[in-house]
Amino acid sequence: MTGGNPIIQAEALDKYYGSFQALDNINMSVHSGERVVICGPSGSGKSTLIRCFNALEHHSAGKLIVDGIEVFEGSKEIRRLRQEVGMVFQQFNLFPHLTVLENLTIGPIRVRKVPKAEAEANAHRYLERVHIPEQADKYPSQLSGGQQQRVAIARSLCMESRIMLFDEPTSALDPEMINEVLDVMVGLADTGMTMVCVTHEMGFARKVADTMIFMDGGQIIETAPPEKFFTQPESERCKAFLEQILEH
């Protein structure tokens, strides 16, 4: 972990859906180049938390600063923020009416105003990096799930984001496709990208995480480097959770 100001800083975040509290007093920070893996049982608020980081959800109380931008509902800076913070979804959310190449270039061209030729050159470069350079002219529905998710990763990379958020990127995939996506993510970690991943792929977490976070009931229960997190977790809940998922 590097010094200096954190690139993501959350202070006392709360999030309510109506009267239901999904996030409860979240305090955390992520530094530039840091890789954070968040895990926890279903419904613990993992998605809600990282969706707050790119303002897909708005926190109800507390303070959140991402890449120097204070995030709050109605902020004029939200679109600029989202250009800096890429997001990869469980269900890919590719644009089915556009080819792979168009999926990758529409953001740079329409949002970042990059010239078309340059955007396409970049797109080809990133497709290379996610190991599917030959699929540029296909439509998403013609690709396997693993390939679609790699296109989704490339789509975020094409925006030249400085931070990448992953929300269970492999949990909608057939088992034989999980590794091809994780490999791409490990490669991305090697480039020094700041990453916040919600995932239950503990092998991946061990390999790339600088920091592990365990959430339950909308709270951060435990924060620790992976060596400590996997061998001697402090809380009982975290221990039980790890036992359960490492069994498989």
Next chain:
Amino acid sequence: MARSHSTDYVIPKPPLPGRILASVPVSITIYLLVIGFIAYTAYDGSKAMGYNWQWYRMPQYLWTMTDEGFQWGEIALGLVKTLQLSLLAFVLALALGLIVALLRLSGLLVGTAVARVFLEVVRNTPLLVLLYLFYYVLGPIFDLDRYTASILCLGVYHAALISEIFRAAINSVAPGQWEGASSIGMSKAQAYRYIVLPQSVRFMLPPMTGEMVNMVKSSAIVSVIAVAELTTMGRNIISDTYMSFEVWFTIAAVYLLVTLTLSFGVSLVERHYALK
């Protein structure tokens, strides 16, 4: 196997309850049955009445070949007017319908309220009354001629129906598409333009065909303010010739021809927008 995970597409629910009745094969069948029934009873009844069929006098109202050359007849000219009127009104209805749909989806209190009031007023006014309002009330105020008043009236009337088609189609696009668009920094307008509207076309084409057909059919009502379209031409010819059976059969057939051609044309477009 990977297909099972692609949830980008949501099966469209029928956007309007009348979908089945408005579907092309069903409407053709109903149309033919009704026409057949009318034709038979008319023929039967006309024999009893001693009606004097004069079909040989009809072609001149479609077109004539004289020494001065080829000339379209009154029915053909009326048809052109009907098509013009329907097309302009449909374009107006599309634009207005999209605006009303976007207002309703905007989440803005004022936008939603304006859209709802518009919908309630238009939907609860008979088309004929709406036409009278446009021609006899708004007409003198805004100096509208009967043709313009007709276009505005039909446009407004169908905008209400079309806005519901837009709304249903936009709602049929998977919510993940909005998130995908937002996550790469698109504004709401960009998300609509580049991501959501192009995908919703697929959902709106079938009901939109129905609306186009309805537009052509309901345009006949402007004959009550004597706009020189197909139905008015029919009435004029009858008042000159008393051939009411021949004329109304011909007019009905012309409408049928137009609406069938429309449906066929749109089914070609639909194929283009089918799942890739």
